Amino acid sequence: GAGVSQSPSNKVTEKGKDVELRCDPISGHTALYWYRQSLGQGLEFLIYFQGNSAPDKSGLPSDRFSAERTGGSVSTLTIQRTQQEDSAVYLCASSPDREAGNTIYFGEGSWLTVV
Amino acid sequence: GESVGLHLPTLSVQEGDNSIINCAYSNSASDYFIWYKQESGKGPQFIIDIRSNMDKRQGQRVTVLLNKTVKHLSLQIAATQPGDSAVYFCAASGGSYIPTFGRGTSLIVHP
Numbered sequence: 001g002a003g004v005s006q007s008p009s010n011k012v013t014e015k016g017k018d019v020e021l022r023c024d025p026i027s028g029h030t031a032l033y034w035y036r037q038s039l040g041q042g043l044e045f046l047i048y049f050q051g052n053s054a055p056d057k058s059g060l061p062s063d064r065f066s067a068e069r070t071g072g073s074v075s076t077l078t079i080q081r082t083q084q085e086d087s088a089v090y091l092c093a094s095s096p097d098r099e100a101g102n103t104i105y106f107g108e109g110s111w112l113t114v115v
Numbered sequence: 116g117e118s119v120g121l122h123l124p125t126l127s128v129q130e131g132d133n134s135i136i137n138c139a140y141s142n143s144a145s146d147y148f149i150w151y152k153q154e155s156g157k158g159p160q161f162i163i164d165i166r167s168n169m170d171k172r173q174g175q176r177v178t179v180l181l182n183k184t185v186k187h188l189s190l191q192i193a194a195t196q197p198g199d200s201a202v203y204f205c206a207a208s209g210g211s212y213i214p215t216f217g218r219g220t221s222l223i224v225h226p
Contacts, residue, residue: 045213104149
């Protein structure tokens, strides 16, 4: 597709369950980002992948959060033992190489509700 | 680390007026700045960007101004329309390739 694709668009899960959120970046983009946006808040950085380099995980809030990127394309964000405070919109974005200006393009987000 | 903040959480304007949304950043090493628009239920959409070697850049009905001396940037929207109603975020990056976002200003356009 032309843009960043995320699935599921909405997810309601019970506290304590694990969830997986998927991101399919723009074709050819080497950088991929995950951000979290709580209701009425700004965007909180979670993790950054660039090509084959080790990801920057400095934004992950706890060890319940992890992400992987397979084959330099699709990424999965996993939240284990979900808590109510994990309820938020999880936004994925991608960008071309740094030389392209580092403009990042977002998907529509995965809305996670933990009940 | 970088922190980015917006001056006003909400801005109300009349249709046809010009809107100015302000943003401040903390890291003097920041060299690339982006404005995003986020409509309800959607992801942020790129509007316009500017590099630190410029102090002004214009797009269609939008202008971004950068003042590196006071670490401030603004987004000006000319002839604001109801379709401009959204939350606007600024983001700054430099050194790190990871943009840091402000908390957003909600623009409300009254017909």
